[in-house]
Amino acid sequence: xxxxxxxxxxxxxxxxxxxxxxxxxxxxxxxxxxxxxxxxxxxxxxxxxxxxxxxxxxxxxxxxxxxxxxxxxxxxxxxxxxxxxxxxxxxxxxxxxxxxxxxxxxxxxxxxxxxxxxxxxxxxxxxxxxxxxxxxxxxxxxxxxxxxxxxxxxxxxxxxxxxxxxxxxxxxxxxxxxxxxxxxxxxxxxxxxxxxxxxxxxxxxxxxxxxxxxxxxxxxxxxxxxxxxxxxxxxxxxxxxxxxxxxxxxxxxxxxxxxxxxxxxxxxxxxxxxxxxxxxxxxxxxxxxxxxxxxxxxxxxxxxxxxxxxxxxxxxxxxxxxxxxx
Numbered sequence: 001x002x003x004x005x006x007x008x009x010x011x012x013x014x015x016x017x018x019x020x021x022x023x024x025x026x027x028x029x030x031x032x033x034x035x036x037x038x039x040x041x042x043x044x045x046x047x048x049x050x051x052x053x054x055x056x057x058x059x060x061x062x063x064x065x066x067x068x069x070x071x072x073x074x075x076x077x078x079x080x081x082x083x084x085x086x087x088x089x090x091x092x093x094x095x096x097x098x099x100x101x102x103x104x105x106x107x108x109x110x111x112x113x114x115x116x117x118x119x120x121x122x123x124x125x126x127x128x129x130x131x132x133x134x135x136x137x138x139x140x141x142x143x144x145x146x147x148x149x150x151x152x153x154x155x156x157x158x159x160x161x162x163x164x165x166x167x168x169x170x171x172x173x174x175x176x177x178x179x180x181x182x183x184x185x186x187x188x189x190x191x192x193x194x195x196x197x198x199x200x201x202x203x204x205x206x207x208x209x210x211x212x213x214x215x216x217x218x219x220x221x222x223x224x225x226x227x228x229x230x231x232x233x234x235x236x237x238x239x240x241x242x243x244x245x246x247x248x249x250x251x252x253x254x255x256x257x258x259x260x261x262x263x264x265x266x267x268x269x270x271x272x273x274x275x276x277x278x279x280x281x282x283x284x285x286x287x288x289x290x291x292x293x294x295x296x297x298x299x300x301x302x303x304x305x306x307x308x309x310x311x312x313x314x315x316x317x318x319x320x321x322x323x324x325x326x
Contacts, residue, residue, distance in 0.1 A: 030135050031315040034324065037142040040246060042093025049291055050320045052107050054097055055089030056181070056230045057282040057291070058237055062112060062246070064274035066253050071202055071248065071271060072194035076112055076120055083113040086278060087235065087291060088181035099229035100221030105175035106229075108186040109293035110276070121297040123313065124186040124208055126175035130260035131168040135312035141168060177221035179214035180232045181299030182242040182278075189304040190295065191257035194248070203251035203305055208244050208271065212299040234281030241279040246271050257305040 038050040046051060061081050068077035076082060089107040090097050097104065105126045112120040132138050141161060147158035155163075162169050178184035188206025195201055216224070223233070236242060250269045251257060294317060295310035304310055 052089035059280040060278035068273040072301040098226040128174040131171035176215040183214035185227040193303040204248040
């Protein structure tokens with residue numbers, strides 16, 4: 001394993017300090033509501049994430065293409081071999097959720113360990129676009145879920161939310177269960193800004209493509225063993241490295257960047273940024289507990305856009321990280 005870990009207690013303290021510097025008063029209240037509602041939905045599972053609780057970790061490296069360095073001056077894209085830690089996960093806060101459960105889009109979080117000791121994080125999802133446009137709408141979605149138990153009268157609060165927010169069911173329907181975490185395409189639903197050596201700015205959204213994408217029907221997924229994805233990844237890596245291509249979809253000048261629930265047209269140019277290779281499984285739960293991935297942990301040459309979700313998501317992750325550590 002890479003020697004980039006810091007003691008858990010120090011990480012918790014740093015996370016607590018980070019949220020105090022990131023959150024406005026309004027953001028802090030929203031973040032608290034989101035985290036509290038996650039716990040209301042899923043309950044408390046000590047040591048596990050309140051969302052994407054079940055996962056598996058692997059390590060490897062990333063090497064960028066010359067096309068990436070032309071788009072961004074970030075050291076991440078200078079062509080050197082950058083060590084990475086990657087966590088794949090199921091949606092939701094139940095650590096024992098079956099990997100083939102319906103309506104359970106997968107996640108992929110990448111931590112790039114830079115030569116100067118800093119980190120760059122990327123948090124991407126199997127859905128092709130986010131189910132809602134803002135942090136406030138995401139809170140409202142969670143509240144609707146929390147108020148819609150199995151025995152709730154119809155229409156439930158979630159039924160009503162789905163009817164008034166059609167992007168929500170469409171988003172979850174865009175991510176069928178994969179045959180393997182290694183066979184899934186993942187999407188960076190938020191827009192970021194690449195800045196090149198001359199200061200030119202280009203809005204992008206990430207796409208992580210596997211060597212081959214293999215999906216299962218709903219019936220096939222439910223008939224698989226409950227841990228088939230988590231068990232598969234280390235076994236697959238033991239046979240040969242798992243390879244992904246990190247790509248960037250480039251926005252046209254007319255494309256909006258604020259709303260992650262609205263994908264850009266499919267005909268927008270896509271550039272291959274580099275190859276991500278995973279060759280070392282990390283199968284300990286303790287390793288997962290210490291990992292914190294923040295969508296707004298960036299580096300020079302990669303900037304936030306006017307999309308607020310990366311900031312809100314990061315604050316939620318920090319608050320939940322500190323709470324589960326306690």
